[in-house]
Amino acid sequence: MRLTIENLHASLGQTHVVRGVSLEASGAQFIGLIGPNGVGKTTLVRAAAALIPFTGSVELDGASVSSMEPRARARAIAYLAQGAGSHWPLEVSRLVALGRLPHLAPFRAPAPEDEAAIARAMSLADVECFRGRDVLTLSGGERARVLLARALAVEAPLLLVDEPVASLDPYHQIRIMEVLRAYADEGRMVVAVLHDLSLAARYCDRLILLDGGTVKADGRPDEVLTPANLEETYRIRALTGGEGRESYVLPIARTDSLD
Template sequence: MRLQVSDLQASLGGARILHGLSLDLESPGFIGLIGPNGVGKTTLVRAIANLIPFEGVITLDGVAIGDMETRARARMLAYLAQGAESHWPLTVERLVALGRLPHLEPFRAPRPADEDAIERALHLADVEKFRSRDVLTLSGGERARVLLARALAVEAPLLLVDEPVSSLDPYHQIGVMEVLRAYAGKTRMVVAVLHDLSLAAHYCDRLVLLNEGRIHADGAPRDVLTPENLRAVYRVEAKVSGEGADFQVQPYARTE
């Protein structure tokens, strides 16, 4: 999978959010989109998912996303929105099974391959024990993992997730990051909006740091999360230490 974004511009409510942004991403890989609130991270993933109007070009394997047939695009990419919710009294297993809809022919029962994909998603997201529960009876964090399982069940080459760990305790934050890392594996691409810089540094292959709708830095976590970049973009002083799996980012003071 190759995702190319060229001269992307997008506006919301009359305000320009993205300013001529260009990216070239290739699988396999776990890419983190980072930056302060309001710099365009969510707008970028929504544009890639073809959910908002934009100017410029976004292609998957050379095909413009707007030119793809809807079901074909839904098989190519899965999207989990920030704060996604379920408002219907479905069992967890039924909700996760909705992720297979792009693969099903109309009025046809799920195939064994679909059932296997659902089982893999339940297992990966660690929600197997909830399979018969009404999703509305689960806690917010548990529902977040179920909705992640629905996105995983698509088994799309590209998975877009917006703040997937924001409502979770530390144990399940680490668990979700491990799931996304495993999902990317050797063949897929995951693009995630993240705010926890240490988690992003530990699990992502590549970080894209946005600032005011433009790319400020792009590369390996150690090259992006420098004290200079954190000072310029986040307006914080931070201690950056360690190497490899021990790499840590600890903001400790505001600069203004």
């Protein structure tokens, strides 16, 4: 699967948020989308999934996401929204099963392959123990894993996840990053909005650093997480080191002053 974004612009209200983003990516890649608060990461991801209006183009294997038939698009792109919640008292297993809706013919019960995908997703997100629980009774981190399971259950070639580990404990942060890594290693593409730069450095093949709605840097984690980029975009100084799965980026100071 090939994702091609060309000259994407998107506005929210009167604010021109994403200002001419172009990028190419193909399957079997785990891409981290990083950058300070408010630079347009969520807006870019939502535009890529054709959830908000934009100008420019987003194509999956040459087909425009804007003109895809909605069910085909829902099979091709799975999306986990930032801080996604649930307002309905729904049993966890039924919520995860909603991820298979784009695969089901109208009024058809889930087929064995749908049941298998649901079971796989629940196991990967470590939520089998909640299967019979009402999702509204779960803690924030538990609910986040259930919603991730729903996105995994789609088994889409492109998985877009917005801050998937933000509310998770360290064990589940590592576990979910491993799951996303494995998802990409199976030949699919994962784009994850991340604020944890150490996790981004450890698990992603490629980081795209957004600043002011444009791509400030795009490359391997060590190429992107440079002292100059961290200072110019995040206004921080960080201790960096380690290698591979043991890389770390530890913010230690601001580089601006309060006045």
